[in-house]
Amino acid sequence: MLGELKISLEVLETFPIGIVIPLKEVTSYCQEHLASMDQSPGVFGLLDRKDLEVIRSHQHKRIHKYSANSHIQAKDTSQIVNTIWKSPDHIAPIEQDRLDITRTIFKSDRRFWEMTKILESSQVQRVTSTQNTAASDKELLEYQKEVAHYATVRLLTLSIGKSIVFYSMKSPLTTEIFPFWKMNFATTIYPDDITITTDKDSLDKVSLEWAYFHNGAAGGLTVSKDAKGITGSWITFNRNKSLTAQHAGFF
Structure with missing residues (x-):
């Protein structure tokens, strides 16, 4: 319901404490017992689950990318090998902790x-x-x-x-x-x-x-x-x- 009303986490923080506490208990429960990934925009942000929001957006991007690029020719073996052996990006030094x-x-x-x-x-x-x-x-x-x-x-x-x-x-x-x-x-x-x-x-x-x-x-x-x-x-x-x-x- 909060998602349908487009109430964000920032807006929720402005509510009186007597209203915020029970609502946060509900969102805390929903955070760990999410029924499905098919949620309206803003629900993942309200539940502080930006990771799932990113995953969902990537899934949609892959679907659109596949449909848009289905005509692209597949890479040959030499191209794949060159991609694998290409120099990796800069890796941060290993920290102790x-x-x-x-x-x-x-x-x-x-x-x-x-x-x-x-x-x-x-x-x-x-x-x-x-x-x-x-x-x-x-x-x-x-x-x-x-x-x-x-x-x-x-x-x-x-x-x-x-x-x-x-x-x-x-x-x-x-x-x-x-x-x-x-x-x-x-x-x-x-x-x-x-x-x-x-x-x-x-x-x-x-x-x-x-x-x-x-x-x-x-x-x-x-x-x-x-x-x-x-x-x-x-x-x-x-x-x-x-x-x-x-x-x-x-x-």
Whole structure:
């Protein structure tokens, strides 16, 4: 409706705070649960999703370009090879903090940050679930516990994705304890806004140790190959008092 009324994000900021807050809650929800790319102009800007607006405009450009240039002759092999081996544009020097580079590259594209949000394990997991309104309180509680259990199983597998996304990204100081990702076993279920914490004892011990092992392995894979002082002594320095599956994966 805001898009149909052509209300932009800048106009929304001028509304009274009592109106802005509920509207921003709605736009925040729609930002992560967009039904389709077929939206009226201005909707993506209102949702602060300029990345999707760019993608949509590129899709239309490709369609028009294809229809307009369908008569153009295809390139031969030599032209394709020359294009591949052509000198690339100037590449900025590698900075130590790759996150700064990523912020620069994806300053208007939120997909990378949404991916890191999906892989977040130290925060409470959030799940939206449809529920049977005719169910009793006991049945509803059992259902919510089951949903929280599945969310926890998903939590145990996040380390594999982290090892890919954050590979060779850190240059740790050898005088400081290496920070491992924490795993939060609490799950908030919406729309009831109920938080359930899964008991570790209810999980399969092998699966739990497997998760901690890969959490340690993912931490080790984030260490840059060019990092200095990464020796056996440094690994021992980061060892817990008792040996754990997480340290085994890190080692």
